[in-house]
Amino acid sequence: xxxxxxxxxxxxxxxxxxxxxxxxxxxxxxxxxxxxxxxxxxxxxxxxxxxxxxxxxxxxxxxxxxxxxxxxxxxxxxxxxxxxxxxxxxxxxxxxxxxxxxxxxxxxxxxxxxxxxxxxxxxxxxxxxxxxxxxxxxxxxxxxxxxxxxxxxxxxxxxxxxxxxxxxxxxxxxxxxxxxxxxxxxxxxxxxxxxxxxxxxxxxxxxxxxxxxxxxxxxxxxxxxxxxxxxxxxxxxxxxxxxxxxxxxxxxxxxxxxxxxxxxxxxxxxxxxxxxxxxxxxxxxxxxxx
Numbered sequence: 176x177x178x179x180x181x182x183x184x185x186x187x188x189x190x191x192x193x194x195x196x197x198x199x200x201x202x203x204x205x206x207x208x209x210x211x212x213x214x215x216x217x218x219x220x221x222x223x224x225x226x227x228x229x230x231x232x233x234x235x236x237x238x239x240x241x242x243x244x245x246x247x248x249x250x251x252x253x254x255x256x257x258x259x260x261x262x263x264x265x266x267x268x269x270x271x272x273x274x275x276x277x278x279x280x281x282x283x284x285x286x287x288x289x290x291x292x293x294x295x296x297x298x299x300x301x302x303x304x305x306x307x308x309x310x311x312x313x314x315x316x317x318x319x320x321x322x323x324x325x326x327x328x329x330x331x332x333x334x335x336x337x338x339x340x341x342x343x344x345x346x347x348x349x350x351x352x353x354x355x356x357x358x359x360x361x362x363x364x365x366x367x368x369x370x371x372x373x374x375x376x377x378x379x380x381x382x383x384x385x386x387x388x389x390x391x392x393x394x395x396x397x398x399x400x401x402x403x404x405x406x407x408x409x410x411x412x413x414x415x416x417x418x419x420x421x422x423x424x425x426x427x428x429x430x431x432x433x434x435x436x437x438x439x440x441x442x443x444x445x446x447x448x449x450x451x452x453x454x455x456x457x458x459x460x461x462x463x464x465x
Contacts, residue, residue: 180212180213180214180215181212181213182210182211182212182213183211183212183213183248183249183346183347183379184209184210184211184234184246184247184248184249184267184347184381185209185210185211185245185246185247186207186208186209186210186230186233186244186245186246187208187244187245187246188206188207188208188243188244188245189204189206189207189208189230189233189240189243189244189245189246190202190204190205190206190242190243190244190403191203191204191226191229191233191238191240191242192242202403203226203229203403204226204229204230204244204403204404205402205403205404206244206403206404206405207226207230207244207400207403207404207405208405209230209398209405209408211347211379211381212379213346213377213379214373214377214379215379215380215395215396216370216373216379216380216381216382216393216394216395216396217379217380217381217382217394217395217396217397217398218382218383218384218390218393218394218396218397218398218411219231219381219382219383219384219397219398219400220383220384220385220387220390220397220398220399220400220426221399221400221401221424221426222385222401222424222425222426223385225400225401225402225403226400226402226403227351227383227400228272228351228352228383229403230400231269231349231351231381231383232269233246233253234246234248234267234269234347234349234381235248235260235263235264235267235268235269235349236253236258236260236263236264237269239253239254239260240253240254241254248263248266248267248347249263249266249267249346251263264343265290265294265343265345266345266346266347267345267346267347267349268340268341268343268345268347268348268349269340269349269351270336270337270340270348270349270350270351270353271351271352271353272351272352272353272355273355273356275329275332275333275335275336277336277339278324278325278332278335278336278339279324280324281323281324282320282321282322282323282324283314283319283320283321283322283323283324283327283335284305284319284320284321286324286335286339287305287308287309287335287338287339287342288301288302288304288305288342289339290339290340290342290343291304291305291342291343294343301342304342304343304344305320305338305342307341307342308338308339308341308342309338311338311341311368311371311372311376312334312335312337312338312341312365312368313334313364313368314331314334314335314338319331319335329356329357330357330358330361333353333357333361333365334365337350337353337365341372345378346378346379347378347379347380347381348369348372348378348379348380348381349380349381349383350369350380350381350382350383350384351383352383352384352385353365354366354384354386354389355385362389366389366392366393369382369393370393380393382394387415387426387427387428387429387432388429388430388431390411391411391415391428391429391432391450391451392429392450392451394411395410395411396408396409396410396411397409397410397411397414399414399421399424399426401424401425406424407420407421407424411450412447412448412450415428415429415432415448415450416448418432418433418436429450429451431449431450431451431452431454431455432448432449432450434455435448435449435455435458443462445458445459445462446458446461446462
């Protein structure tokens with residue numbers, strides 16, 4: 176029985192060309208199809224230049240589809256010229272690869288409050304939105320709200336940028352390589368908080384990453400993009416059970432999954448394709464016990 180929620184983002188045969196009709200024309204998307212269900216975590220993987228960022232920028236109207244294909248977000252056709260994309264951007268938040276570049280206010284609290292202020296929310300509501308968003312990313316409200324934005328560390332800036340998107344309380348949060356450049360401990364904490372946001376608050380997550388271990392640990396389903404096309408999709412376990420296919424698309428598998436495949440080649444198959452160290456430990460104990 177399928178327990179997934181309704182489709183909140185639907186992409187059918189999407190094509191996109193940058194600088195169309197010029198000598199610098201680049202066909203970035205050549206037929207992408209995918210669905211994102213309400214409340215799930217979807218991973219999007221592919222080698223550099225595959226078109227991943229171009230896809231997710233269609234989800235909140237940064238790019239409007241004018242060519243072949245269709246994008247529907249929360250029931251709205253993104254190609255509809257009468258559509259007010261501001262309403263979509265309140266529902267679908269996008270955090271870029273270097274989100275600290277999104278910061279511009281002098282004080283942390285003001286930066287996070289910018290979106291709610293533009294929505295016309297009263298000061299007391301804005302303050303609670305900021306407090307909640309900072310709590311979600313692990314920033315103490317009283318300690319950080321009056322800090323100078325550009326006095327923060329890189330990891331703290333990353334959290335402020337994400338909090339600024341969360342303050343809009345979007346239904347969907349897109350993280351486009353947003354853990355890149357953060358130290359391992361910081362990445363682990365951020366992923367844990369994003370999982371909590373999904374599980375406790377029902378926020379749908381779209382996670383674009385080149386880190387296979389991270390994708391495996393967080394994603395319910397995965398889409399593989401290559402040369403502007405959808406070439407694979409399935410659960411994380413289904414995708415990472417096919418290392419040879421992924422290798423053809425310039426991708427690897429999580430480190431622990433690599434070990435499991437090598438054990439299977441040596442005649443020691445594991446009961447499943449492990450995606451995390453915890454799963455591998457559990458399965459190895461089962462093998463040893465038997």
